[in-house]
Amino acid sequence: MSRNKLISYGCIIIGLICYAYQGISSKVLSFELISSFALLFLSYFWLQKTKEIRWKEILWIGIGFRLILLFSTPWLSQDFYRFFWDGEIQLLGFNPYEFSPNELLSSDQKSLFSKTLYDGMGGLSQSNYSNYPPVSQWLFTVLAFVSNGKLFSMIIGLRLVHIAADIGLFFVGKELLKKLKLPEKNIGWYFLNPLVIIELIGNLHGEGLMLLFLLFAVFMLTENRVLLAGVFMAMGVGAKLIPLFFLLILIYPQKWKDRFYFLGSVGFSSLVIWGPYLSVLMGGNYWVTIRLWFDTFEFNGSIYNLIRSVGYQIRGYNVIKIIGKFTPFVVMGMVFVFSVVKKNDTLSRRFKSMLFLITAYLFISTTVHPWYVITPLLFGVFTNYRFTLLWTATVTLSYTSYGIHEVYTNPLMLFLEYLPIYLLLILEVSGKANRIKAFVRS
Numbered sequence: 001m002s003r004n005k006l007i008s009y010g011c012i013i014i015g016l017i018c019y020a021y022q023g024i025s026s027k028v029l030s031f032e033l034i035s036s037f038a039l040l041f042l043s044y045f046w047l048q049k050t051k052e053i054r055w056k057e058i059l060w061i062g063i064g065f066r067l068i069l070l071f072s073t074p075w076l077s078q079d080f081y082r083f084f085w086d087g088e089i090q091l092l093g094f095n096p097y098e099f100s101p102n103e104l105l106s107s108d109q110k111s112l113f114s115k116t117l118y119d120g121m122g123g124l125s126q127s128n129y130s131n132y133p134p135v136s137q138w139l140f141t142v143l144a145f146v147s148n149g150k151l152f153s154m155i156i157g158l159r160l161v162h163i164a165a166d167i168g169l170f171f172v173g174k175e176l177l178k179k180l181k182l183p184e185k186n187i188g189w190y191f192l193n194p195l196v197i198i199e200l201i202g203n204l205h206g207e208g209l210m211l212l213f214l215l216f217a218v219f220m221l222t223e224n225r226v227l228l229a230g231v232f233m234a235m236g237v238g239a240k241l242i243p244l245f246f247l248l249i250l251i252y253p254q255k256w257k258d259r260f261y262f263l264g265s266v267g268f269s270s271l272v273i274w275g276p277y278l279s280v281l282m283g284g285n286y287w288v289t290i291r292l293w294f295d296t297f298e299f300n301g302s303i304y305n306l307i308r309s310v311g312y313q314i315r316g317y318n319v320i321k322i323i324g325k326f327t328p329f330v331v332m333g334m335v336f337v338f339s340v341v342k343k344n345d346t347l348s349r350r351f352k353s354m355l356f357l358i359t360a361y362l363f364i365s366t367t368v369h370p371w372y373v374i375t376p377l378l379f380g381v382f383t384n385y386r387f388t389l390l391w392t393a394t395v396t397l398s399y400t401s402y403g404i405h406e407v408y409t410n411p412l413m414l415f416l417e418y419l420p421i422y423l424l425l426i427l428e429v430s431g432k433a434n435r436i437k438a439f440v441r442s
Contacts, residue, residue, distance in 0.1 A: 005052045011043035012061060018043075019065055023072030023202060030400045037396045040194035048188045058188040059170060065192070066163045066201045073155060076399065077203040081120035084154045086130050086137055087144030088114055096130035096137060097282040116151065128292065129285040134273050135213075135238030136206055158204050166191065166200065169212045172219050173381065179222055180348055180382055189381050195392040199371035207374045210240035215378075217243075221250060222347060226258045230265020237266075238273040241290075242375060245361065246354050248339030253350070293367055295324025300368040300398040300409060302418045320366060327364065334360050348383070355379035355388070359425075370395045387424040394420055 018036040025032075047053050047061065074080045086096040089104065092112055101118055104110065105126075118126065132140070139161065147153035173187040190196060200208040213236035220229035233250070236243040247266070251259045298304075298320065311319030338357040344350045358376050362368050373388070373395050380388035394417040401409045 002052070004050050008047060008050055008052050011046045012064075014039055014043045015047075015061075015065055016068055019068040019197065019202075022075065022198065023069045025075065030402075033399055034396060037194060037198075037393070041393045044192050044194055047192055048185075053188075055174065055185045055187065058185065058191055059167075062170070062188075062191040062197075063163070063167065065197050066166065069197070069202045070156060070159055070163075072202060073152075074203040076198070076402070077205070078120060078122045078125070080155065080158070080204045081117045081122075082125045082130070083132070083136075083140045083158065083204065084144055084151065085114065085117040085121060086132060087140030087142075087154070088117065088149065090137065090141040091144055095277060095279065095282060096132075097277055097286050098129070098279065100129050101126045114149070129289050131286070131289045131292075132206075133238045133241060134277055135209075135235055136240070137277070139209075155204070159201060162200050162204065162206075162208050165209045165212045166196070169208060169215060169378075172212070172215045173378070176215065176219055176222075176347070176382060180351075182382070186381050189389060190378050193374075193377060193389075193392055195370060195396065196374055196377070199374065203371070205371040206239055207242075207371055210236050210242060211375065211378055212236075213239060214243045214246070218250065218347075218350070221254070221262075224258075226254070226262040227265045230262045231269045233262075234266050234269030234273055237270065242358070245335060245357055248335060249344055249350055249353050249357070252339055253345045291324070293365070294327045295321050295366075297367045298409075299366075300370075300395070300401065300414070300417075301364075301366045302368070302414065303364050304366045305409070305411075305414060323366070327366075330364060331361060351379055351382040352385075355383055355385060359388075368395070368398075370398055385425075385428050387421055387428055390424055391421050394418070 018040050022033070022036055047058070053061070082101075085101060089096060089099070094104065101113075101121065104113055105118055130137070139158070143154045143157045143161075147157060170187055170191050173190065174184045177184050177186055196208070199205050213232045217229045217232035217236060220226070220232060229250075233243060233247070251262050254262065298308075301308075304323065307323060308319060311317075311322070334357060338353045338360075342349070342353050344353050355376055358379065362372060362376065365372075373391050377388045377392050380386060397413045397417045398409075400413050
């Protein structure tokens with residue numbers, strides 16, 4: 001047996017042990033968590049780089065890592081309680097966009113609702129209306145029905161859905177890499193990434209499902225199947241709102257006729273998807289919920305934290321409400337630049353614009369949870385930029401913010417997380433990171 005193959009087997013064993021450890025630990029301490037992530041990322045880089053492992057092996061290794069977590073309870077996020085709360089109340093006939101959990105628990109019908117789910121989701125979720133779009137809501141409702149209210153069964157059901165979504169994403173991503181004349185093995189930068197496996201499979205976040213629909217939309221556009229592309233685009237927005245950022249990037253290079261059919265398909269499909277939930281009350285509540293990400297929630301922001309620090313010095317208080325008034329306009333400006341000003345006449349350029357648009361958005365965001373970085377990671381797979389690989393590793397430092405009683409962002413951890421990313425991004429954009437690109441390019 002060759003030395004490289006022996007190391008590869010060792011990396012697989014390390015991966016299995018680290019995923020199992022995180023999955024069975026009810027409370028992973030910061031040092032242990034970061035240490036296990038460090039081992040996982042070292043193994044990840046080796047497995048993706050070694051010539052001993054090809055795309056078929058990457059597929060089976062990635063599936064094996066995911067199945068290790070199948071029977072675990074999410075340990076780094078409370079969001080799954082809210083997922084299943086939304087599903088349960090829909091079975092009872094309530095619209096999750098019209099009633100917050102606090103409102104339902106204070107009603108005369110409070111005995112109908114699960115106290116376990118309510119207590120588990122935490123105070124922040126209890127006081128707000130649901131922000132999860134309809135495709136996600138359908139999934140939560142189906143799982144609540146099939147599981148007959150059993151939390152553990154719902155967890156396993158949702159995890160199987162996300163594993164299936166990642167496998168689908170693996171194959172459509174591989175086809176897009178072929179169209180771009182890039183190595184098919186590059187999809188392993190996504191499929192074996194520890195952050196992807198921990199956050200999407202372990203902690204049940206829905207980015208994988210959203211990205212699957214979005215990639216299908218991109219693929220269908222490359223096949224000139226614009227109507228079907230519009231359906232998938234609408235499904236992506238129905239899973240998470242993020243694909244809305246990329247709508248103009250995808251349609252602007254198209255012919256006028258294709259733009260019309262694509263937008264028409266997106267619009268009609270969206271009406272079908274959102275229609276059952278629409279109401280005057282829902283519209284107002286949903287807008288209030290979305291605004292929280294601009295002027296209320298704070299976690300792991302980079303540029304935002306610098307601006308907030310300056311604001312404290314000048315005004316003496318947190319200026320997030322002021323920043324929140326301007327941020328949507330800044331975002332719209334970025335969308336215009338990357339969609340209309342930038343030339344997106346090739347598939348490669350579209351992925352590049354999508355990568356830098358979502359990166360710019362996250363850089364100015366008030367809230368950057370670790371799983372948010374998975375979207376730029378995937379787009380980076382289809383380009384020659386690799387700063388997103390480093391980002392998925394350094395963003396795990398934000399887990400140290402989770403204390404026993406509160407969330408506290410350590411400025412030193414922010415510095416250690418973002419400085420390497422900005423430096424590598426500057427080097428890559430300036431063309432001075434050829435050695436780094438050569439190392440990570442398969």
